[in-house]
């Protein structure tokens with residue numbers, strides 16, 4: 001079967017053609033592989049461009065880099081390379097390899113091999129598809145393990161019996177893909193998955209590595225569904241034993257996030273942070289601390305969790321009667337955005353929700369027209385005083401007391417007068 005690569009973005013199409021032609025010149029065979037092929041066949045967009053080479057991936061990437069002036073990073077010890085084409089497209093190159101696991105849960109030992117071997121070490125058949133890039137075979141689907149049929153039948157299937165024992169993080173990946181695509185885990189695979197859980201397979205993986213895969217659940221559109229799937233398989237206990245999340249509340253938050261994401265005023269660098277808080281906020285502080293240590297939480301995660309301690313104080317401040325918009329601004333401006341969204345989605349106090357909306361949709365977007373340069377012209381010395389004056393003018397602008405550039409200058413001047421007078 002041929003995969004229609006021409007529906008790809010033109011830049012990527014051209015780069016893939018170049019990769020195929022160059023591979024041919026070197027006597028290698030290059031393939032697009034993994035999740036990107038799955039997404040292509042599902043008509044979904046993807047941004048990870050993984051190339052597997054029968055031959056030498058590093059040599060191919062180096063030749064392409066020399067010829068096309070693209071940026072190359074080589075990882076000699078892994079036999080892989082990353083190439084950033086001049087048009088900004090990034091591709092990862094690896095040599096086709098086979099692998100075996102010396103012990104369950106350990107990292108595999110790899111050696112170079114054929115595409116077929118490389119695809120056999122993948123997690124599920126739907127992720128074990130490849131598309132040929134060499135000119136003579138351009139676009140030909142390479143499907144050794146029935147991945148195409150499984151995609152059509154919406155099935156998640158492992159490639160062999162030992163799969164979950166070799167790498168128990170695949171249990172988490174099964175939950176993630178099942179929820180993301182609305183696919184079913186195929187009957188035998190489900191039996192193997194449950195047997196791996198009963199056999200405590202996840203305990204063979206180093207906790208931070210296991211959590212690194214678990215963390216990806218929070219980046220899904222609906223993490224609650226993934227987590228629930230995992231809990232139904234009795235697989236959540238490896239993260240937090242005996243933990244019974246409040247599913248209704250997680251679902252409510254997930255729905256709320258989807259709603260906020262559609263509103264251009266509600267911007268977040270990282271929506272997964274809101275789910276992260278929603279999940280961990282249900283556990284007590286002592287257990288969170290223990291998990292943070294065991295799973296090697298990132299600095300940002302720790303910062304977010306410690307910010308949660310402030311939530312009662314923030315909420316108490318936001319229910320003070322007759323607060324001006326600038327007073328609300330002063331409370332919320334120093335708070336992490338994801339924490340603000342978390343409060344917004346969990347509060348039952350309409351005044352708090354209203355004030356947060358006002359902060360996010362109006363106050364936060366107010367900009368001054370005057371600059372530090374203007375103030376220096378008025379005789380302010382650079383430093384703390386100048387910053388403080390700009391801040392006071394901003395608070396007045398948030399409250400609608402100043403509007404134009406001239407208003408701002410007049411107010412700044414009067415503040416200068418006060419400070420010298």
Ligand code: ATP
Pocket residue numbers: 034035036048121122123124127128167169170
């Ligand atoms: P996503 O869309 O979430 O990025 P993906 O399938 O692209 O999903 P990645 O984690 O980026 O997932 O991995 C890329 C490919 O590497 C997968 O499609 C799969 O073929 C393979 N892979 C990743 N993790 C594993 C694993 N634990 N075991 C086997 N193969 C894996």
